[in-house]
Amino acid sequence: MTQVTAKAGRKEWIALFVLLLPLLLVSMDVSVLYFAVPFISEEISPTSTEQLWIFDIYGFVLAGMLITMGWLGDRIGRRKLLLIGTVAFGAASVAAAYASSPLMLIIARGVLGIGGAVLTPATAGLIRNMFHDEKQRQTAVAIWTGGLAGGIGLGPVMSGLLLEHFWWGSVFLVNLPFMALLLILAPLLVPESKDPGAGRFDWVSSLLSLAAILPIIYGIKEWAANGADGVVIGAIAFGAAVGVLFVLRQRRPDPMIDLALMSRREINGPVFTKMIAMFCLVGMSAFTSQYLQSVYGMRPLVAGLWSLLPSAGVSVTTPIVTILLKKGVHRSLLVSVGYLIGVAAFAVLTLATPDSGFWVVLLSAGLLAGGLVIVMTLATELLVGSAPPQRASVAAATLETGAQLGGALGLAVMGSIAGAVYRDEVAENLPAGLPDAASSAVEQTLGGAVAVSGQLPGKLGDTVLAAAREAFASGVHTTAYVCMALLAFGAVFASIYLRKVNVRPDAVNPDLIPDQPVQHAEPVRVR
Structure with a gap:
């Protein structure tokens, strides 16, 4: 079978801009509450601790669920998970907009974090499987990164503009038209892709990754806000200990994260570089x-x-x-x-x-x-x-x-x-x-x-x-x-x-249907 380098066409480039919709909204939700705090305080009267959780729970859950949702997308299909995450993100946006108590808003923001953890790796995984030509993928990733950075910058501005004319819940409802557009366009334009060799879902690893990352980020943020104390140090130490257990768990057959893959410098080098x-x-x-x-x-x-x-x-x-x-x-x-x-x-x-x-x-x-x-x-x-x-x-x-x-x-x-x-x-x-x-x-x-x-x-x-x-x-x-x-x-x-x-560069057979695994000119063994 002749191997050729597959290049993306017009459909893939249009699909890329469809994938920017969830990315912009996920990154905007990190900063969209900056100007809404006085209005939220007046309406539902959160305590200082509740106000902190309203801000932080989104980022906490987002970070804690990223690895789990990335693995799940590889297993069940990235487009399928993208659509599920879109529905969850939209529903949580409505719940947050009409929250009548601090607890309700905190829970809604947590669900938004889960939706964000679905959308971010799913879009990156789809780009990897849509753009096999190296030069095209460079451009696609540059656009993807620009969308992620641009959303964070647009969040406060969008928030300020909405709050000039509407009530504080509007900063969440602005997500809905984009989510609806994504649900319509993604099935038409975005190809499905997944790992057909993925094993059963590892709930233990999922819980360990969440239990490792959440207390570490919580401890770090508290350290910044109030200084180090026993609770802060304990949270970071607990998260680090659970992280060790997570790594040990990945030595079993069919791990959530392939340690051999992550030990390669082309993987761990970019992680440290971006950090x-x-x-x-x-x-x-x-x-x-x-x-x-x-x-x-x-x-x-x-x-x-x-x-x-x-x-x-x-x-x-x-x-x-x-x-x-x-x-x-x-x-x-x-x-x-x-x-x-x-x-x-x-x-x-x-x-x-x-x-x-x-x-x-x-x-x-x-x-x-x-x-x-x-x-x-x-x-x-x-x-x-x-x-x-x-x-x-x-x-x-x-x-x-x-x-x-x-x-x-x-x-x-x-x-x-x-x-x-x-x-x-x-x-x-x-x-x-x-x-x-x-x-x-x-x-x-x-x-x-x-x-x-x-x-x-x-x-x-x-x-x-x-x-x-x-x-x-x-x-x-x-x-x-x-x-x-x-x-x-x-x-x-x-x-x-x-x-x-x-x-x-990928060398792929153009006759492969999207759900089939991509063939490499130089196969990489993944365990």
């Missing part, structure tokens, strides 16, 4: 929004609109990388360049002060987005292109789980460092005679300082606010130096570890 990028990107994103709102005094919607500007960096770097790849430039070199652009971004951020124009922060954010999207796109393309097609979803799920952990670590570590610097510096520069309650609020957060300064008489309020803003800038500068060092290490790591990694 570093997400550590710095997510770790600094909160500081950017705080700079715009609390240092430069922008309203949330105005800050959200300005925060779209850095996406111009992505629109510039992505096509350049695609051209360089087609000219034969090795991915390891381009990943290193992406990391170094990130280093330059943080160098620019160290120039931002309360007196500098906000363009300094936006320039830094644009460089960071442009550089690290290069890294994340190539990491995704390298892993998706190297993973056997029949295990594409679980490989993509492993990549995204690593990215979630990297982002959570970035928030915790960067938040802790910046908070420590802020508290030390602001305490030294507060004017004498400030009431203890006011001093305590100012020393906690910049937001607290903004609130207190508005209640103090004229010059005293200005002095307190200026001291807080200077301290906040110092904290951000310190974290920028940390990220500069980490991204420089990432550049060296990529140039050495990824240098020998190459994506092997």
Whole structure:
């Protein structure tokens, strides 16, 4: 039988844009509640703890279920699971929009997380099985990564626009038209694909993966918010111990994750590469929004609109990388360049002060987005292109789980460092005679300082606010130096570890129907 390289046609490219619909919504739901908090608080009156869970449960469940849902998609069919996830995501969106109590909203957000965990690896797995030509897959993965990053940026803006005209539940109902469109178009345009050799569903591994990831991410987020205590350390230790049990479980026949596959550098290299990028990107994103709102005094919607500007960096770097790849430039070199652009971004951020124009922060954010999207796109393309097609979803799920952990670590570590610097510096520069309650609020957060300064008489309020803003800038500068060092290490790591990694183009028989396993010119043994 003659083996030829199959190229995607018009139908596959249209299907790719159909697959962007769930991806945009999943990533938007990470950030869509940012501006809705005051409205939710007024309507259903959650406690501070309940409010935290409303925010965090989505990301917790999303991260904890990614591996399970990736494996399930490989087993029962990625398109079938995509449609199931779409229905679950739509139903949970309705439940969240009309939640009448904090508990109901928390549960609905948890189900949204399950739906998101279905949709993300399913779309990546389908792309792997739709685009077998290496150059076409590079472009497809770049579009996929841009959709994922773009959704996170669009979330606050969409939220702000809806809240200007509708009630807070509208930020969830906006999902429904897109979900309906996906249910109509996916069966017509997206081909089914699965691993016909997948074994029985391993409920034990599924529960172990969830029990390992949830407490680790919870501990990391709590560490960032309130510092380390016995509960936080215990949660992280428990998650790590369960993670060891999960790995041991994978040594049995027919595992959920093939340890031999994950030990290959073309798999674990991209996971670590994207984890570093997400550590710095997510770790600094909160500081950017705080700079715009609390240092430069922008309203949330105005800050959200300005925060779209850095996406111009992505629109510039992505096509350049695609051209360089087609000219034969090795991915390891381009990943290193992406990391170094990130280093330059943080160098620019160290120039931002309360007196500098906000363009300094936006320039830094644009460089960071442009550089690290290069890294994340190539990491995704390298892993998706190297993973056997029949295990594409679980490989993509492993990549995204690593990215979630990297982002959570970035928030915790960067938040802790910046908070420590802020508290030390602001305490030294507060004017004498400030009431203890006011001093305590100012020393906690910049937001607290903004609130207190508005209640103090004229010059005293200005002095307190200026001291807080200077301290906040110092904290951000310190974290920028940390990220500069980490991204420089990432550049060296990529140039050495990824240098020998190459994506092997698929050689497939064009007569194969979609449900059949893809044939490789050089078969990869998967156990």
